[in-house]
Amino acid sequence: MSIKMQGMWLVSVKSKSAAFPQQFKIEGADTGNGTYAGTPGSPEIFVNGSNWSVTVQNNPGTGFIPSGMQITFPVSSGGFYRFDIQSNDAGADEDFDDLILTCRTPVDANDYIIYGNVSYYEGFCLFNPCNRRYIVIDTLVALKDAMLNPALKKLIGSYYPSRVKALETVALNPQPLPPSPGDPFTPMVIPLTEAAAIPAKERFTVRSIPDTVPLAGDSRAKNEGGFVFNRLVSAQKSIGTAAGISSVNIADKLRSDAITIADRYRFYCESGSLPNAILNFQEYDRSMGELSGDPYTGNGERTDLGSSFADRNGNYIFRFKVNATDIIDEIETDTASGETTTEQSAPDVLVQLLCPGSAVPVFESAPNWNIGHLRRVNICVPKTKSCLIPLACNGQHILQGVGNIVLGPPTASGTRIGSNNFLNDLGIITAYGSGAPGVRCAAWNGTLQLRGCLSNNAVKYYRLWYRRNAPFTFFTAFTKPFSLPRFQGINVVDTPVFDLAKDAYLNVETDTTYSWLIAYRNIKARIATGDFTAGSYIFRIQGLDASLNPVAGTEETIPLYFETQEIAAQIDPEITMDGVGPLGECALFTLPVVNGTVVEGAGLTVKFKAVHKPASATGFMNSYGLSMAKGAGGFVFTPAGAPANFIAPGILDATINSGRNYVHGSDLNCITYFRGTINEAAADVEGYYTVSLLPATGHWLEPGQPFCAFGISLSGYLRLTNGESGYPYFSGGQVLIGIQRP
Template sequence: MAITMQGNWTVQVKSKAAAFKQRFIIQGSSNGKDGIYDGVTSTAPVQVDGAQWTIQIQHKPSGRGQAWQPSAMRLGTPSRSGGQILLDVFSNDSGGDSDYNDLVLTCGMAETASEYVVYGKVRSYRGLCGFNPCFPWYVIDTWPQLKALLNYQSVKEAIGALYPDRLRKLEKYRHLPVEELGPFTPMMLPTAVPQAASFNQNLSFVAKREIASVAAANIKPELYLDLGKLRDRLKLYCSVKDQAGLLLRFQEYDRTDAELAGGPYTGEGDREMLGLTATDEVGNYVFRFSRDLADVVDELDDQVIGGPDLTTQLQPDLLVQVMGGAGESDILFETGLHANIPNLRRINLCIPDHLLNPGPACQGGRAIQSIGNIWTISGVGNTFDTDGRITATNINGPQITNGAWRGTLEMFACFLAHPEVTHYVLRYRRPDTGWNFVRDELTHIYIPQIGNSTSPQHKVGPFDETLSGGESVPAYKNIESDSQWIATHRLRKAKLNSSTYAPNSNPGPVIFRIDGYRKVSGELVKVAGADDQITLYIDNRLVEGDIASVAMGGSTPGECALFELTSPDAPLTLRFRADHPGGFTQNYRVAVFRGSGTPVAVSDLTPPAQPLDVDYNAGTHGALFFGTFNGVAPDGGNYVVAELQPDSGAWLPADKPFCAFAFEVYGTTRATNGYGKPGARRLDVELIGLQVADA
């Protein structure tokens, strides 16, 4: 894959040790240096400049008619020498060895105070890691990590000192799955006490110097030993994996006033986009950026109270994002803060494996491998009924039973048994119609054009192509094995806007078909056996519902109702509805809250009792669960009636003669886009007041 570079570098051939011809290609320069250069030591050095540009090394195998082929490439480690920063680029051709010395290039840049180079290795991590294994700080990256770590008292106390708001949020929304708690900003707990403290005076210089650069050390000193023991224990069950072909985006970060006053890192400060780079085939990366005098002046306002010396604090702070695409919604992960970066700095990155989500690996057996994270191959616990409803039990994707498909559907497919496939065509039809062509545009990031987001080379398809029989078809490039494209989601063959194929006015089964072709003399020729099809039941509608009334003793005063309790647990009559017209309700429930949000457990104790929290059950409901239509005695509008009484025996606490109450109805839809499911929606709320009769 191409190596991405930024700024002004001089590229020259350091050595050649290969029988095959070698060359290198520069693309994306701003000073007219794009072109092909001979891979021999006599080639003159090439001074290349540009915000984003790339180097691609190629070789030409011996033999008549052999074409130039891309070589495997790896980055070396930058070093200082004679006032320069030097970086080697190693390559390996398709010959019999794997020594990565076939053609070696050296890139050099002048070392100045205004130029910065960061480099390192990117890995994903999984297992019982607890904390991010790459940071010297105790960094928590996700809600599940935080929830698991709160089982340890030392972590809970440390977080309570620096991030009490996170603890309050977890407690307030403890009834929600963690994936519904919203985006997670990394939490950074220092691994050392301030320089002034006497505890653990053998701390490294780096840890002491940076202690106040992100968060105040408000943690009791004795907790550090417990945190260290915990980390040592957990890392035995933590595994990492190199990540090739990832797209990284760098931002300079200006801390908030609260952070400058010694508060913890929040991620809420101002940011400046610096640029992009990509990891090589073993996860190495390099990124260069510049800071001018105005940037340094700005840093004068970004000084942490009690932090390191001024020279150190004038250095920039960085955040790194892993991108799945070019848009703001394509951020797969964002690191914690890397503070006070010197002009040459190694920063290794560790990414939670499940957030990286590179897409499925090719397993063979069939072409269509998955929709999102839901595998379509056999033997993994996922099945489809004849209409395309999905039952998924595999832990690597959302679990669902007899669910519909909704939203944007990412189809992953591969032609593992047919590597000659260069293009593919997608078709669709309803069960009672003929075939039509899929024309949803698909783009991916083409590494040689990484600096030009508008380049047409990022387009995967569709393109107008001609079949061998003369028919014109919309076809897509098969990029699954081409390392010139960003690695994440290279197996993605389509992003299907499901409402195009089954609008809300006509939901139901849709059959999708993929056919692989190879290009011969400008025409596409069908590759025998390189095809597959799948049926998906598409329904984008959500559960709808409302509360028709809240009544007591037959009285329904409506808005701004105030009821006088005839007894502490006097029944309140709730008439409500929750309904999905296609039968894809997952759950409906009634919730009651008192005052500022105190949950009040309620039940219907009047026969026949109306259930108030009902989950879909295939054994009970079959393939279809509509909602209150499946409750007790629904009327023609699918409304049911419940006589609500508090489980505690009283609506009001003994010391409260009056309080406001909220009666709410929620519904959850049984559908997926392959990555998740719609969360519970509040369908309606009714507010009333309750008071004791003699108040």
């Protein structure tokens, strides 16, 4: 998506770090429209207009296409506001340094710039987390929940007695809610740190001087000599008297309790960015009631300031102009020659969120009081009113699970946390959630059912791609066909989902041609991990309309770490008994006699290996160990198995053992080097580990027992899952021996 801009800016190429050709395009401006090469050192582009956009493009060999774009936040330096536009082209890396533009504009006394992040919030949080000085209640549901707390109920009722009374009246009435305080819900704003419902109005004594930005060096600026502006020299804040609320007397303890409760709720608040959010900005003039001491009502006059978009991270920049009222003009004693002194009223700004295709705001923020010339304003939207997470699935993320493992929404780092399941940035999964196989730091293996949601009616098809999760790798189309069940009359039949003619998968969620079984409509792919070499991959899905054009907001990626079941597990058939020596398979050992006494517990030396992926440095061993059967039953020996404690990556501690068990630590920072016996410091190059087994009872044979047969076995489990089951079993076979008395 393009970056939307307002007013006059100078745009230049800061740097280029890409193999693909780069360019950027200016559209919608009064001055400066055109396409410009992405060449560092080229002249700045003078752009001016009330509402224009800049788009970075790259050419991967098939023509110029839009790059991914994101912004940095503006700073004030040397009389200019500056920020960067970073871009990522179609190459494999995602470092957003392929082409970086710098935008700068002079600090104008009549200009205001607000910036920040747009995010959604949900979970166990009643109040808008973007506000710290105020309790801001955005929804009727949140108000009802807040009223359950006596301290909050009293505080809210002190400022909004009529709304609380209306809510209590409705609660006793079985009839539907009246229009107010139902939707559309006007935010309720309750101060936490002061008595006044609305803060004092701030004014700025502003000193400015005429100035010019030279433009002569840029022939593309239509040979203009320069851009004249009203340069801000200083802005001194003065605060008036706050509108008092004489009818309300809040005890300090009640306000202190409310602060504690508000902080507790914020601690449990979950949030995420709203990429490409559509924002509308309004200046708010306080109503007569608010000026006389009422809390915020939303009934004041409004002036539209314009609109903008957030970038892929939910970050935005918006610029607007407020006309100054001349109070003093060059008559103050401290006003320098050529300066102008004016008084400006700090504007109060509302921010509205619009859903694509609709001009009616779905959410409106509480006022941001007393905006300065450069001000950060973060916007938090209840998830139920966000409409953009993403557009594809009615407020939910797209790729939602693998098999029975639920996956949380995507994050900038690649990790996904949700339903008590944890997918790290490599695609390794730890699952505790209900219905999921309980695996810890497991790789994916087998056939994976990738589940997702593309319930938007605009999405008729979708495509999938994959690439290695590593720099300088490229996406490859994933076109593995699969079938889903549908009704054919009274019968259920399997029908292919991949459409060869369209080179895309049919979105069965919105397809009305067939009656697809509802329970299977969210399966978006069946991925056979055996078709891939082991390692971490990024999978990408994108929704398409009926003409196979991408649908905005329907693209998402997920990391998945694939692993094989390649296992080398074996017991060396040559067993050695202390005092007797080595014998092969089916050996018959005679207990040794020392000084006329039979050694009942002579040690058995066993050499074995259990190695996941012998030719690799990574592995996902969960557990392995020797076991022994005597006759038809089990037999206990020492040493027992031991925890797989690592003293260094790939090196286990020196505990003598007959097996190891994976020790789980972090749910996200996973061990990928537990391969088995080859991690033992005493193992040979093939991974064979030697241990001496002793009977736990002190004797192999019972008194009076002349002989018995024994079986020594090796088995274990791997940390692998297909999302429906986990920890596949492996066996290293069995060695049979006999032990007899002399």
